[in-house]
Amino acid sequence: MKKVLSIVLAAVMLLTLFCACAKTEAPAAEEPAAETPAETPAEEPAAEEPAAEEPAEEPAAELSGTVSTNGSTSMEKIIGALAEQFMADNSGVTVTYDPTGSGTGIEAVSAESCDIGLSSRALKDTETGLTGTIVALDGIAIIVNAENPVKDLTVEQIAAIFTGEITNWSELGGEDLEIACIGREAGSGTRDGFESITGTADACVLSQELTSTGAVIEAVKNSPNAIGYASLASAAGQDGINILTVGGVECTESTVQDGTYEIQRPFVLVTKDGVALSEAAQAFFDFATSADAADLIRAAGAVPVA
Amino acid sequence: MKQNETRKRLRRAMHWICERGMHLLFLLCGIVSVAFVLFISVYLIISGIPAIREIGLVPFLFGTTWAPTAKTVEPSYGILPFLLTSVYGTAGACLLGVPIGILTAVFLAKVAPPKAAAVIRSAVQLLAGIPSVVYGLVGMIVLVPAIQRTFHLASGACLLAAIVVLTIMILPSIINVSETALRAVPREYEEGSLALGATEIETYFRVSLHAASSGVATSVVLGAGRAIGEAMAIIMVSGNVPNLPSLFGSVRFLTTAIASEMSYASVGSLQRQALFSIGLVLFLFILLINAFLNLVVKRRTN
Numbered sequence: 001m002k003k004v005l006s007i008v009l010a011a012v013m014l015l016t017l018f019c020a021c022a023k024t025e026a027p028a029a030e031e032p033a034a035e036t037p038a039e040t041p042a043e044e045p046a047a048e049e050p051a052a053e054e055p056a057e058e059p060a061a062e063l064s065g066t067v068s069t070n071g072s073t074s075m076e077k078i079i080g081a082l083a084e085q086f087m088a089d090n091s092g093v094t095v096t097y098d099p100t101g102s103g104t105g106i107e108a109v110s111a112e113s114c115d116i117g118l119s120s121r122a123l124k125d126t127e128t129g130l131t132g133t134i135v136a137l138d139g140i141a142i143i144v145n146a147e148n149p150v151k152d153l154t155v156e157q158i159a160a161i162f163t164g165e166i167t168n169w170s171e172l173g174g175e176d177l178e179i180a181c182i183g184r185e186a187g188s189g190t191r192d193g194f195e196s197i198t199g200t201a202d203a204c205v206l207s208q209e210l211t212s213t214g215a216v217i218e219a220v221k222n223s224p225n226a227i228g229y230a231s232l233a234s235a236a237g238q239d240g241i242n243i244l245t246v247g248g249v250e251c252t253e254s255t256v257q258d259g260t261y262e263i264q265r266p267f268v269l270v271t272k273d274g275v276a277l278s279e280a281a282q283a284f285f286d287f288a289t290s291a292d293a294a295d296l297i298r299a300a301g302a303v304p305v306a
Numbered sequence: 307m308k309q310n311e312t313r314k315r316l317r318r319a320m321h322w323i324c325e326r327g328m329h330l331l332f333l334l335c336g337i338v339s340v341a342f343v344l345f346i347s348v349y350l351i352i353s354g355i356p357a358i359r360e361i362g363l364v365p366f367l368f369g370t371t372w373a374p375t376a377k378t379v380e381p382s383y384g385i386l387p388f389l390l391t392s393v394y395g396t397a398g399a400c401l402l403g404v405p406i407g408i409l410t411a412v413f414l415a416k417v418a419p420p421k422a423a424a425v426i427r428s429a430v431q432l433l434a435g436i437p438s439v440v441y442g443l444v445g446m447i448v449l450v451p452a453i454q455r456t457f458h459l460a461s462g463a464c465l466l467a468a469i470v471v472l473t474i475m476i477l478p479s480i481i482n483v484s485e486t487a488l489r490a491v492p493r494e495y496e497e498g499s500l501a502l503g504a505t506e507i508e509t510y511f512r513v514s515l516h517a518a519s520s521g522v523a524t525s526v527v528l529g530a531g532r533a534i535g536e537a538m539a540i541i542m543v544s545g546n547v548p549n550l551p552s553l554f555g556s557v558r559f560l561t562t563a564i565a566s567e568m569s570y571a572s573v574g575s576l577q578r579q580a581l582f583s584i585g586l587v588l589f590l591f592i593l594l595i596n597a598f599l600n601l602v603v604k605r606r607t608n
Contacts (some may be wrong), residue, residue, distance in 0.1 A: 064488025073570070101570045109455045178460035184547070187377040187577075206555050207461040208545040211566045215542070222451050225460045269454075 014025045064092030065280040068301075071098070071105015071118030074189040074231060075267050077300040078136060079118060081289050085296055093280045102189050106130065109270050117270035117282040121196065124279035126212060132268040135288050136302040139232035139256035140194050142244040143217065145224045150174040152245045155262050159198040161227060164205035169225070180207040182219050182228035193265035194229045229263075232256065233301020256303045266300060325336065330598045345590070354586030356577035358384070366583065372548040372558075374577035375568070383580045385563070391544075391551040392534055392591070395465060399472035404526055406473070407480030408515070411522075415480070415488035415509050427485075434478030439522045442542035445471045450543055456553060463545035467558045471539050476529035483528060487521020488514055527599040532590055537561035560588045 020101060035280040057250055069079055076099055083095035102109070102119040108126055111118030113258040142155065142158060144150060151174050153161075156224045160166045162181050183206040184191035195244065210216050213234045220226040221240035232251055243251050246262055255261035277285060287293060294304035358366050361383045369384015376382070392403030410430070415421050445467060491514045499509040515522065537559070545556025546566055558566070564581050571578035 011511075099569075180461035182461075185565060185566045186373075187572065202373065202378045206547050208463045208568070209547045209556070211541065211569075218446065219463070222447065223454060223461060225454070269375070 002295070014031055032213075051191055063280045063283055064094055064280055065094075067093060067095045067148045067278070067281045067284045068114040069095065069097050069105075069116045070108040070114035071268065071270070072099055072102040072120035072189045072267070073099040074120040074193075075118045075193045076136065077233065078267060078297055078302055079099060081296045081300040082284075082293055086284050086287050090280070090283070093159050093284070095284060101187055102192065103187075106270055107270055112275060113270060115277060116285060119268040119270050122266055122268060127274050131271050131273055132266075133158055133271070133285075133289060135268045135293075136267040136268050136297045137250050137256050138193070138196070138265050138267055138302050139253075139261055140190060140229050140265065141232045141235040142227065142229055142246060142263065143220050143235050143241045144227050146240050146242050148242060150175055150244070150250060151242070154247045155198055158246070158263075159200050160202050160305045161202045162198065175224075177225045179204065179227060180223060180225040181191055182208045182210060182216050182226050182269065184213075184216065184229075185211050189265075190231055194263065197263050197265065198293060212239055217290055230303070233304075236301070251305045253298070257305070324585045335444060340487070344423070349590055350586045353582040355583075357576060357583040358586075360576060361583075366580075370550060372563070372569075374580060383574075383576070385584055387550045388560045388563045388584065389546050389591075391465065391557040394551045395468050395472060395540070395544075396470035396530055396533045396595075399476055400470065400526065400530055402510055403473040403476045403480060403529055403533075407477050407486055407525070407529070408522060410477070410481045410485035411488055411525075412515065413512050415485045416506075416514065422603070430481050431476050433474070438475065438536060438539040440543075441471050441475055441538035445539065445543040452503055452572065455471070459554055461545060461556065461591070463543055463556055464554045465544065465551055468540040468544040468559070469544055472533045475536060475539060476533050479528040480525045481527035484518070487518035487525070487528070490521070491517040492505060496571070499564075523599065523602070527596060529590060530595060530599065534588075534595065535561060537565045541565055560584055560591070564588075566576070566596050605606075 002174050027193070044280050055101055069083075076097070079095075079097045085094055087093060095232060097118075098105075098108075098114070100226070102121055105117040106123070106205060107117075108114045110127070110130055117130075119132065120138065142153065148169065150169060153172065157162050157166065157172065161179055163171075164182070166172065167179055168176065169179055181204065183194075184202055188211075195204065209221055210219060213230045215236055216228045220228045221238075232243075232253075235241065245251070249261045251261050251263075256264045268290060276282075297304040315509050321539060333455075336442075343525050361369075366383055366385060367389070368386050369382055370386050371380050371382040371384050372387060373379070418426065446463075449470060450462035453459065453464065453467050495513050495517055496509050500506070504512065534545070539558055541562040544559065544562065546558050546562055547556040548558045548563070551557045564584050566579065568581055571581055583602040
């Protein structure tokens with residue numbers, strides 16, 4: 001009797017599971033173009049080509065196709081917000097996002113394996129044949145524990161701390177505590193941004209190398225010795241940490257926008273010269289750089305330029 | 307009459323097909339796991355060899371600097387810090403975990419009153435069911451600040467924190483397997499020892515543990531295997547900087563080296579290939595440890 005009951009129960013659970021699956025799958029099945037961002041980006045442009053031709057025959061306003069973006073993990077929030085709004089406005093378009101890192105994103109767009117590359121740093125001189133369009137700015141906040149009396153540092157002091165020249169908070173007017181520098185792992189866009197602005201590339205002496213912005217904030221929250229860096233969007237409004245002023249300038253949206261806050265980096269949409277964007281991709285590009293997107297970008301925690 | 311005959315034959319044929327079919331199914335199930343092991347081994351070797359070839363085996367294994375994305379200086383790919391950290395971390399966890407685990411197992415199997423044993427046993431089983439990321443989280447929020455305060459460090463994320471977390475994580479496997487082995491010791495052995503005038507404690511340690519030594523050794527192998535393969539829990543408490551290991555220094559393990567950089571290493575780069583090579587080294591490392599411990603266990607039991 002018990003056996004029968006348990007089998008019946010298991011069957012019911014399985015059925016409900018399948019029902020739930022079917023429900024979520026249904027909209028995906030209607031749009032064969034909908035692909036998870038985990039899919040190899042190399043396939044996407046191919047899938048989108050015939051879709052891009054369709055609207056040419058019918059000059060209807062309805063856009064369709066796939067816009068593949070690939071690159072900086074720091075831009076996840078922004079691209080997520082922009083893509084969500086764009087897809088809500090244009091139901092036929094799917095925007096995919098591959099969080100692979102700025103370097104990979106630039107590589108991918110120059111290899112034409114995605115429509116728009118995402119980079120959280122300006123293009124280098126060696127990266128030719130590409131055009132970068134700044135879509136937003138990101139302030140990198142320098143954070144310390146809330147108990148730390150130090151409120152202001154200059155960029156030089158920050159560089160000296162992270163390269164191990166200054167090792168005690170007492171040298172900066174704080175308590176007699178050893179400084180613990182908390183950074184990000186190699187390849188992180190935030191680390192790249194921080195190190196290139198402060199001129200500490202490959203010279204940082206870290207006591208912790210964490211793999212996410214959240215982990216850095218958590219570690220700083222837990223240690224009065226700690227100093228770390230995180231994007232302004234993530235650090236703002238967090239309890240238990242203090243955002244330092246840099247050279248007397250507070251890290252806020254307006255100071256990042258007018259350039260007075262020094263530790264900031266651009267979020268760049270990268271396109272390949274001489275390769276026309278598909279209609280859908282062009283529309284997304286125009287939308288992202290338009291004034292309409294400013295509020296979305298602000299809500300995602302970055303500073304709009306438009 | 308004839309009809310009956312054909313029916314019988316048909317039934318026999320059906321039986322035969324069923325039997326063969328089930329045999330095939332079992333064979334397939336057996337082959338699947340072997341196939342996975344083979345596939346993973348071959349894949350690891352194929353994807354791990356190129357980077358080692360490019361970097362060179364000696365600079366790769368014995369280089370002390372890991373800086374794959376260095377821009378101002380030549381990138382270097384030495385994994386000695388990770389190797390040593392993994393060895394020290396596993397050894398430290400075994401050093402702490404094995405005595406505690408074995409003593410707990412003796413207590414549960416022999417000494418404890420049944421009710422207390424039941425409570426402790428279910429607690430241990432619960433410990434085994436906790437996901438490793440939870441160990442890491444608790445370690446990060448409780449253990450790391452505690453170590454920092456106790457030893458007056460700049461940062462509590464260090465090898466010691468990782469060892470403590472690993473110790474707790476390997477306890478369940480050591481306790482469970484050792485206890486089963488201890489329970490399997492024939493009652494006559496212990497009774498004989500007691501009859502000869504040995505005290506209970508003497509009996510447990512000299513007779514029961516000795517008789518159960520192969521099971522206990524297996525538990526240690528399992529524990530060591532779990533410790534060396536763990537990544538999620540220790541990535542959160544070890545600081546994750548590629549330094550040569552020191553008890554209070556921030557360190558990075560073989561496993562966490564792969565986990566922390568894989569998401570950002572660009573496809574086809576030497577950095578990514580080197581991460582696969584680390585995977586290969588880790589794989590061989592675990593095989594080696596298992597082989598070595600198995601050898602020791604076999605010799606012991608012989």
